[in-house]
């Protein structure tokens with residue numbers, strides 16, 4: 079195996095004095111998928127931005143095939159053969175796939191942009207690497223998985239040899255992940271080197287050849303995957319054992335909190351995305367909703383907590399119909415929500431940790447004095463949250479956008495879990511979150527429902543999470559409930575997969591008492 | 594004047610009055626592609642108008658006069674983009690400042706050059722951009738009066754609309770401009786300099802606005818007078834805003850404002866008392882136009898969704914599978 083990239087003693091200090099990378103060294107070979115792991119905020123993205131010329135560094139050197147690199151901009155990196163697929167896609171929605179791919183290296187004819195040629199060269203390269211996409215489609219019409227392919231093609235067409243992928247699977251369904259992995263293996267075998275960042279250790283065990291572990295900005299070491307286990311990696315990553323298996327007490331049936339009858343949601347195309355769903359959710363239980371993304375889980379769960387609208391049927395929360403209630407009223411009734419998109423709906427990115435935490439309760443008498451905000455009470459409360467939920471921030475006034483992904487999620491969780499709720503919807507609560515924080519969030523979900531009798535709905539793309547955390551499960555497909563399990567005992571991922579894909583379906587009679 | 598002649602003259606004036614608005618709208622359209630509102634278009638055109646007069650008088654060349662108008666426009670475009678993109682000043686405040694500076698600055702320059710504060714009328718007569726008679730068409734009643742005999746710059750306004758359309762949709766630069774406007778990160782990720790594209794857009798926008806300014810002082814009239822733009826730049830800006838950045842739409846809406854302007858002029862003669870009210874018409878149309886367009890859009894959206902929902906609920910189940 080030939081050594082392609084060598085990183086030597088890289089140190090990066092952000093302008094605010096934060097040391098994000100300290101003395102990091104590792105190498106990447108051709109024909110290798112190299113994993114990079116570490117907790118949220120360990121400095122993975124920072125390191126990759128350095129390799130891609132997006133951030134400068136204070137010390138150290140980068141060598142590509144023995145040649146020392148001076149990367150001033152992403153363009154330099156691309157010219158040298160280093161490409162990066164970002165955590166957040168960098169595409170232009172109203173342009174076609176072909177136009178997005180050739181952007182910056184557009185073919186021209188008689189000094190005009192040659193669209194036909196663009197279509198030709200992009201579909202050629204898509205075919206070459208077995209990417210099944212129609213390059214004339216607009217980016218705003220395609221799925222997230224396809225957008226990712228567009229990003230990969232964008233890098234390939236520029237002739238990169240090293241492909242950096244920052245949490246590419248965070249937004250993919252299991253099926254899409256599998257397809258992506260097949261493609262990455264093809265690329266690896268045709269000589270590319272891939273640097274792969276993920277928080278899902280089982281993916282790393284499955285896909286990668288070697289792993290470099292970062293911890294608090296320092297490099298712990300590089301290891302052969304063959305010599306590692308998930309437990310070993312996570313121990314090196316966070317310095318303790320992580321327990322993602324939980325001992326749950328058997329739950330006893332409690333009163334119904336949420337009563338959903340014949341719920342229908344219709345999307346803009348006139349399709350019933352939630353199709354006549356009836357369900358009861360009880361105090362003290364965690365109901366997991368399983369399904370391939372886009373089968374109505376999102377619409378259903380958001381409709382029952384009043385976040386999005388529904389068009390027929392009824393939702394009663396503790397006997398009260400929620401139709402037409404404002405979010406503030408619903409929150410005061412005891413409904414909490416950890417939204418799927420924490421950047422957009424979970425937090426106000428430019429506001430401080432403090433403002434985000436008290437955003438839903440600044441008006442309560444507890445935080446007011448003579449009609450003004452009571453800073454003392456607010457600060458005491460927020461500081462308590464920061465220490466209880468282990469939010470890593472400089473202080474309560476730091477803008478949320480400066481925190482790492484995991485800590486942003488902790489801010490959301492801190493607000494929702496301290497809201498005194500009786501019902502909580504957790505949508506993809508651990509997506510893109512490191513194992514340590516994942517453990518904490520899952521534990522919190524379980525203790526909230528089992529000790530404080532909160533009714534919880536968990537929507538997740540992670541089957542393992544659903545099986546570990548939930549008390550009972552339903553499977554949604556095409557907007558309907560196609561299976562229900564009163565307990566997770568004996569339920570396997572394979573079995574769930576069969577219901578998710580529609581290979582099996584339960585009859586209404588079979589599910590009679592389970593909803 | 595016969596009736597058909599009167600109609601013809603009225604229609605003629607629509608084109609004449611639309612011309613500066615079209616240039617303003619096109620100038621706004623160009624920066625809009627990169628996501629920036631060129632609110633300084635009024636100031637750009639005013640400065641260009643003065644520059645055209647001065648340089649055409651100085652060089653005794655029509656072409657150089659127009660060119661210096663465009664150059665002045667580009668210069669201001671450059672100043673705005675430098676201040677906004679390099680100096681990181683607030684764009685809108687910068688534009689407002691530019692407009693105010695243009696008003697004061699042109700008057701000051703006028704005074705320095707001619708010693709008067711009103712117009713360059715007597716001191717510095719400008720050359721005139723030639724008017725063109727179109728053979729054959731000019732002899733057709735009404736149509737001839739309407740279409741023939743306009744300034745070259747009026748005809749060029751429509752050519753310019755086509756050129757801007759070409760630029761935006763058919764060239765590399767246009768593609769990059771749209772990309773920068775929609776997702777600057779996408780541009781960055783492939784090594785396109787956002788600052789450079791935005792600057793280029795401002796320079797071109799300034800030049801197009803400059804043509805409008807040159808028209809004002811070398812065709813519409815042949816002198817410069819203070820505040821001679823009288824809001825035409827802003828009207829062009831709103832014509833472009835209504836159409837959400839399409840050059841063809843912007844041109845058509847500019848014509849609509851031209852019609853309003855022409856009607857106001859006619860009414861001003863017949864009903865002098867109403868004249869000030871009538872002068873308001875284009876502005877009222879701007880606001881009403883925007884409100885109505887938006888209201889229609891929302892209403893249509895709601896109604897459509899409503900129908901779709903009713904139909905879906907009436908049906909028994911999903912007929913088509915989710916794919």
Ligand SMILES: Nc1ncnc2c1ncn2[C@@H]1O[C@H](COP(=O)(O)OP(=O)(O)OP(=O)(O)O)[C@@H](O)[C@H]1O
Pocket residue numbers: 092093094096098116117118119120121122123124125480481482483484510512
């Ligand atoms: N522009 C910045 N200025 C100051 N500090 C920053 C900046 N960007 C990131 N940081 C800090 O640097 C640290 C490392 O961030 P980085 O994004 O590299 O983490 P990460 O390992 O990618 O985490 P995650 O798994 O959440 O994506 C974090 O603590 C973050 O708060």
Ligand SMILES: [Mg+2]
Pocket residue numbers: 122123124165244
């Ligand atoms: Mg990261």
